[in-house]
Amino acid sequence: MSFVVKPSLWISSSSSSLLGEDSGFTSRTSKVTFNSRTSGVLKCMGVANPAAEITAYTTRVSRNANMAKLQAGYLFPEIARRRTAHISKHPDAQVISLGIGDTTEPIPEVITSAMALRAKALSTIEGYSGYGAEQGDKKLRTAIASTYYGNLGIEENDIFVSDGAKCDISRLQLLFGSNVKVAVQDPSYPAYVDSSVIMGQTGLFEKDNEKYGNIEYMRCTQENDFFPDLSTVSRADVIFFCSPNNPTGSAASREQLTKLVQFAKENGSIIVYDSAYAMYISDDSPRTIFEIPGAKEVALEISSFSKYAGFTGVRLGWTVVPKELLFSDGSRVAKDFNRIVCTSFNGASNVVQAGGLACLSSVGLKAMEDVVSFYQENTKILVHTFSSLGFNVYGGRNAPYVWVHFPGRSSWDVFAEILEKAHLVTTPGSGFGPGGEGFIRVSAFGHRENVLEASRRLKTLFK
Known part of the structure; x- marks a missing residue:
């Protein structure tokens, strides 16, 4: 240091x-x-x-x-x-x-003002609050569901508010455990691979090809429009997919994401869809995986206020785990993720969540x-x-x-x-x-x- x-x-x-x-x-x-x-x-x-x-x-x-x-x-x-x-x-x-x-x-003043008011209220008997719900403030969860997921069948109880998408990547790795095979876009945000290595999901690093064993690298190049040729991709339990992509900046089309959802269904896989840059989409590319029919059965989604509201240091994000998403034994993925959250997390700051609610106002x-x-x-x-x-x-x-x-x-x-x-x-x-x-x-x-x-x-x- x-x-x-x-x-x-x-x-x-x-x-x-x-x-x-x-x-x-x-x-x-x-x-x-x-x-x-x-x-x-x-x-x-x-x-x-x-x-x-x-x-x-x-x-x-x-x-x-x-x-x-x-x-x-x-x-x-x-x-x-x-x-x-x-x-x-x-x-x-x-x-x-x-x-x-x-x-x-x-950070826009409408957002910082809401955080300041909430912080000030903590100095009063009437305004003080301690631990909140690990899943996040009910009003904020409702606002996220209605603002970003509209009529897509995502409800307040499907939303887990967090201290950022990166933190939720590691919590999801705890959820899946060490006995899964992971697929990632190549290139992709390095936290997906590194967290998989730490979790014990991979083999050793293979210097000849610059890859870890037991990870499926889905090559995304200018030749394939930065979307992998799924016909060449081996089955994986968990597919990390970021759109718009970090680092390439490419956003998957509706047709491409439809193929990805179908691929996951055919292989019985779960997609971890990272939509942290969705607000930057300027064309008709989907802003959430749940715009694709059938996605709720094979995908969950992580997102964040970091790149929209300047919350990189403030820390606030969310993960959507639909009730339709099930493990092979029929148990709900959301139930286990809720247990992970309740065990490892005491909830996002109540001051920051007030800022998140202000983000989702019309002015915000x-x-x-x-x-x-x-x-x-x-x-x-x-x-x-x-x-x-x-x-x-x-x-x-x-x-x-x-x-x-x-x-x-x-x-x-x-x-x-x-x-x-x-x-x-x-x-x-x-x-x-x-x-x-x-x-x-x-x-x-x-x-x-x-x-x-x-x-x-x-x-x-x-x-």
């Missing part, structure tokens, strides 16, 4: 000077401060030399053997470590991060749409930048990520070049699985002036 201290720099570039007078892109703020080092932020960097931590005394407790299977560090702390090393080497560098998918714009929904639109414009700027430089660019339409192809090159080498020469942090595609090699993911989460400055630097680097 280490502290990183970062000085600030003022930037005041204009969109017209960087992208041309007719670009159509506007700046939300005329001046913004970005930090090349974040003051007082404690980062999980990992231990550079584990041997240095060993003392003369050891316990008799064996290490979880599955932890030894994990390769290197988790992707994003590793990127943070390299970023810190770069700043140490270049202390005057003005580093801009387009790497980790962390939001940057302020409009405010979230404005935030999403801002990041979507950032995405257009990045797509325009890379396309103008002759790169093949994917994503960027239904998700806040741009997936850029560097054929024949190591994605970590590209990451290093952009960091070293342009002082920009991106994400190497290989960190999302072997299918990501040769790509980098560029995040559109950032202040407008930083994104414009990043665009200028990229044009200088790759002109």
Whole structure:
């Protein structure tokens, strides 16, 4: 663990000077401060030399053997470590991060005001409350069901409010246990694979093909429109599927998701559908798996307020487990998940849930749409930048990520070049699985002036 201290720099570039007078892109703020080092932020960097931590005394407790299977560090702390090393080497560098998918714009006031009022009420006898329902506040669960699932047959009791989709991924792994086979999109969000490894669902890491044994990697490439050829996919018990996808930014069509649901039914599988970026969909792609007939019998869904309302640090999400979803013995999946939640979780913060309820008011929904639109414009700027430089660019339409192809090159080498020469942090595609090699993911989460400055630097680097 280490502290990183970062000085600030003022930037005041204009969109017209960087992208041309007719670009159509506007700046939300005329001046913004970005930090090349974040003051007082404690980062999980990992231990550079584990041997240095060993003392003369050891316990008799064996290490979880599955932890030894994990390769290197988790992707994003590793990127943070390299970023810190770069700043140490270049202390005057003005580093801009387009790497980790962390939001940057302020939470809308209608939402923070609701949280502030709830927090203030806790200082009164009348307004104080302690433990709430582990499944979440009834009003919030009802609002989630009606707002996002309309007439799809999803009810309040199918909703489990949580402290974020990432946390629910691990709770779901507890639910499924170690004796299941998992399938993932390749590339995909690394938490799916890493949690499977820790749970003991996988074999050893196979260095020759950069894969873990006993995981079905469903290859998603530009050639198959980033949707796997299911005719080549072996049966798996649990299928992790993210749409819009992180990292490729692609959203599965209704026809594609219909094929996925049918595939799950034929194989008796359960789909864990990650819809954390659904609000970014700008075409007619389904925003939830439950728009597909029969999905309630083979799928559950995780989602989050993180990328809509700027709740990455506030932490609030939900999981939908339909009552129709059954294990092979006929028991309800929701019943077991409820037991997992009640055992491992005391419920989301009551202050944060008040914010979630405000998100789903008419004013809150409009405010979230404005935030999403801002990041979507950032995405257009990045797509325009890379396309103008002759790169093949994917994503960027239904998700806040741009997936850029560097054929024949190591994605970590590209990451290093952009960091070293342009002082920009991106994400190497290989960190999302072997299918990501040769790509980098560029995040559109950032202040407008930083994104414009990043665009200028990229044009200088790759002109």
